[in-house]
Amino acid sequence: MLSACPPRIFLRRWILLCLLFFITLPTAQAVSLPQAAVAAQQTKTDSGNAQEPGLSDKKAAYAALANILDNDQSRQELIEQLRNAAATPTDTGTPELAPPTEEPEEKTVLQRLTDMTRQYGGEAATQFIRLHDNILYAPHKPFNPVTFVNAVNHFAGLALAMFALYWLLRRLVYPLYQRLGAWGRQKNRDHRNWLHLPATIIGAFIIDLLLLALALFIGQIISDNFHGDSRTIAYQQGLFLNAFALIEFFKALLRLIFCPHFPELRFFHLNDERASYWNTRLSWLSGIMGYGLLVIVPIVSNQVNVQIAALLNIAIMAIMTCWAQWLIFSNKRNIHNALIGLANRSMAFFAFFIRAFALFWHWLASAYFIALFLFSIFNPGDSLKFMMSATVRSLAIVGMAAFVSGILTRWIGKTIILSPDLRRNYPELQKRVNDWVRAMLKLARILTVFATLLLLLNAWNLFDLWHWLTIGAGEKMVDILIRIVMILLLSAIGWTVLASLIESRLASDSHGRPMPSARTRTLLTLFRNALAVVISTITIMILLSEIGVNIAPLLAGAGALGLAVSFGSQTLVKDIITGIFIQFENGMNTGDLVTIGAITGTVERMSIRSVGVRQDTGAYHIIPWSSITTFANFVRGIGSFVANYDVDRNEDTERANRALQAAVNELLENPEIRGMVIGEPNFAGLVGLTNQAFTVRVSFTTQPLKQWTVRFALDEKVKKHFDAAGIKAPHQTVEVMQTGPDVAGAASLPALPAPQ
Template sequence: MAQAQSQEPTSAPSYDALAEVLENEQSRQQLISQLRSLAKQQTPAVTESATENTASTEASIPSQLAETTSEIAGGLSDQFTNLVEVTGNLFTGDLAEDNAGFNSANFMNAAINLGMVILATVVLFWLLRRLASPLFTRLSYWSRHGAGKTQVLRLVACVVLATAVDVLAVGLAYVGGNLVATFMVGETGELTTQASLFLNAFMVIELLKAGLRVLFSSRYDGLRLLPINATEAAYWNRWLALLIGLVGYGIMVLEPLINLNISSTLGQGVNTLMMFAAYIYALTVILKNRTRLRHAIRVKAESSTIAAGQFSLILLSRTWHLIALAYFTVVLVLTLLSPAEALPFVLYATLKTLGIVVIAILLSSLLSQTIGRRITLSDELRRKLPLLEPRLNSYIPAALRFLRVLIVSMAILLIFNAWYIVDLNAWYESEAGGKLMSKIIGVAIILAVAALAWVVLASLIEHKLNPETGSGQPSARAQTLLLLFRNAVAIALATLTIMIALSEIGINIGPLIAGAGVLGLAIGFGAQKLVQDIITGVFIQIENAMNTGDVVTLAGITGTAEKLSIRSVGIRDLSGTYHIIPFSSVDTVSNYMREFAFHVGEYRVAYRESIDEAIVQLQNAFDELAASEDNKHEILAPLEVAGVISLADSSVIIRVRIKTTPGMQWAVGRAYNRLVKLHFDSAGIEIPFPHSTVYFGVGKEGQAPSANVRLMEQDFDINGHPGGHAKSGEKVLPANRKTPVSNDAPNDDD
């Protein structure tokens, strides 16, 4: 103990000697080098001790939290006691034990010199900003109203250029302040410690404020990255700039000056008071704007078109104040625990967080303005592939949603990594992280290839279906087969994509394939009718038995085939009824729309008419029909006259046939029947209609007796009704007997 006491005075450094060393530039540099070498030598020991304590530290988190809380409370109590004591000593002038070198005159002189440096630097910076103001105005105008590039790209370019000018102004002001401090204030050629502290703080704080102006530019709307109005930008820019200035200048200037000139204890206490003041100020602003900002975020959420983004914004609107309070609380705690290490970490993590958020917003805006707008193809490509443009535009919303979710997820992970909540580098370098990333990339490539394949195949099918390209108007069979092929390709491509993606993820698809086979076999046994429908439908399509738009007769139903699927056909009959007929119930397909058709007409003439004259009139009617504008293009051959096909009971039947285009036989037949009636009427040819014969009986000699017809002696009025009076000498028949019945009526029966 005596030896230790004897060595203590010699080992204790002299304050005068230390001051002389610090005043000499060469001695100061040597001291700094020696201290750094000693720090390097102590690093392994510190690391070993930290490693030894890792297990115990991680073993009990609650106890560690309790110990940390106790340390903070004890440290605050000690700081408050020391602060009160030092403040009392300051007013009583008793600071000999704390800082023997304090001199009030020197302190005032240093304060005046520092004030001159501050004034010169701030004025120079203000002048440089004023000179750059016209440039900022032009950049803002071009960013908002310029032509050429995408608006987001213009915004980024203008913000980068304006930030470069802003940083240049900060640098020039810093250089100017150094020149003033070196050659105009204090001893010429020397930069005082106070001036150096302020200038370094000025450089850091103004660069941070320049970053704030990038986000919350209040005077130049075209140089603001965040999508908020000028009023909101001015408010938050002013609040954050004040907070940065308070904390920055307090920690980087005020505290070191107090430590050097007055007392380190007082400086530490002032630092703690400033952190608490900044914390209370931040809490006040957050709670004051809680409702207003929540409403603004809610409005932004309502305008979002993505469900995930809308949900995230609504959640943020309800919890943003909690996140902000937690952030400032963590900053305060870290600062109280380890101010030398916590502040750089918090500053760096905060800057990284802001950068990640800004980049994510810019990427989202860039995607919306580049691929978010409607894709417009050229007229030639739109003519060849009419459905390609709508298909691509239908994919854009889904692609944007996926990319935005990916951007948000990556931003959250990077923010967690910036605050050391997760370690992305270690996770990615691990085996599990590498495998997961490779699987995600593989699945993304599979989905992209499948989407590209579907677009190409669907576009080729549309090219074949388009009458303006390929080989012209496709046939109905080609249209039906191509549409069925497109559906089959879609199903097969979707199935293969799902199977390959599951296999890439690591799921064994062997049991799935086996299960699908067993299920297919069970379905085959249990749904034989369905299988029969599908097989029959396939062969009907292959044999081109019918196509959409054909008039057919199936299962006793005649109508137009409106919809063909792989297992059934939809037919609408003449009355408008829609029938769905499974192919398994189809034995015969009668198609009226193949190559050509015939109108078969059978026309009756009376026995007393000339057959040759009737055939001439039929030909005349056909000639007139073939010369009409409405029907001449539908008739494919001259009139075919089959002749007399039957001698019926009351007429002679003549058959003719007209060859027409498929589907027009009914319209041509209706027009021809009209003309036949007109020509027969003009030629006086009778078209028989049903006759009635009154039979009075026949005697054994084969002659019928004459009919006993008498006129009743009864008065009738002029209309033939009983009870009237006829004219003198005029016999009037009853109204229901226009002519007398005679046995000479022709014996014609229909």
């Protein structure tokens, strides 16, 4: 009998015996391992067929257990399961160890597409087989003409009463609709009252729904008292009332969109002829399909037989689908032109979506009616209800999204006006707040579009929004979006506050505040730029971390890159460090007149790496900070100059000094010049003597950059007084040296006349 038992059974039994050797339990337990040695658990064994395993079986069992214990992961799983089994209460039955579950194999995109095609293809084939069986093999029902005629009379009476009642109720409120339209259009002419027209349109729609509810209430009363005590007639009338409610609600939506009788309540720019055209045809289309599928087909199925009802369903939907396709493609160009015209009159945000919809609206409409035809074949009643429900929800979603987006778009175009005090103290605050508010509103508008797409997919059962938000990836995505928005909002607030404080210090004295010094302006500008870089870097790093990017390698890479760059850019580092120290030492500022090396000019720009100097010739020089060893700044504290004037050696020294003092005194009588001079001039007297001239000197201390103005004015006065006193300037003399035989000839030449 040993050969009758497979070796696998012996292997499994010996593994169980080995486990029982290590574990002592009060009762016999069946334990299964989590590895290949326990592919199937044997809870009950036939003890009569159990045979003593051979030596080879025992060795195989020992080897299997050794393999399990040798692997760390499998050994840990075995220990955990054995502990859980030992901790199981005795009243819960025999503890078991579950074998490990294999990870599902990751499928490729092609495999998933094949599986999906096979699944939906099989479902469609099943539906066609079921339709075929209903047409051919459904049981026939006896036809009773008397009962049928009685039911038709009661049904027709209720239908005529409902249509007449609802038509009369709507006629009674026509004057109210006209007044609402006129009032809404009058208010709409004032752009500040743009909400009045949508409110009147929605109000008219609500009145239409209330009239429908009143008609249904009266129709239910008629049905309760006019069914001839027949449950079949009551059932048929109930079908009609349900269809009447659904179809008339859809027609009310059509009247809301096209409003054929009241152009003032028409939201779109559409002429009366086109509005009446589409309202009439879509109403007939929905009415025939609705009453056909929801009333006629169920009554025929119940009163005649299922085959005729199924064929009638196919015939009605085929005819209506063909008619709908003809309407769509025959009006394709007209509707495309109308949508383009609407886009041209709309705001830029809506114009983009309207133009995109104008390109493929006919394909969407065609697919809509084809899907309705296919659904109605398999499930006549529920398919129409689903399609109408999805259509109504889609229209409501699009309408709400358009309303919210319109409000956001109008808010984007508005400007927040701060108080005069805030604008005076923080000149850039209003612009920066408006920029951030516009950015947040644009982000809200984008999220509105995204939410609209998800809601539309959910309305057509193409996407489970609730599952996605609560269990699926949507929960994490929404959480990340909230975090990102909060981070951006805090960063924007922080940057706005700090930058506004800095710019308030940089503001000019146009509002009556003192002008900040050039050093202050330079340092604050550099600090603002550095602050922008720091806030932007930190914000980007946090955002990358929030969306799941591991920023540790980025930080490590940035450190390594910085180390590599530092070796290759020592001059750049030297420029930055030198520039920082020059700024903190207040060496120069924007607008200063400086001399750097051989360049003299005005400082126009100062960055963290270089300084820009403009010469009086117009040349612009960019000088790195590290190349500046010494420089001269002409606007630090005071300006000064020393004026030397050469006089002919034959002139009287005292008379020359008196003329110079008279020139200086006349110069200082000018109040403008006197305001530029600090203290009193210093007369040094005679300071130089040559063979032809002597020099007199006077020195001035002036305001910064005013020394040239004073010097030029002084030169004018000195010339005036020297000329008036007859003081001559030294004249140039030339001495001719000759040798040889020409000396006698040269001596005979006449002498040059003396200078006058």
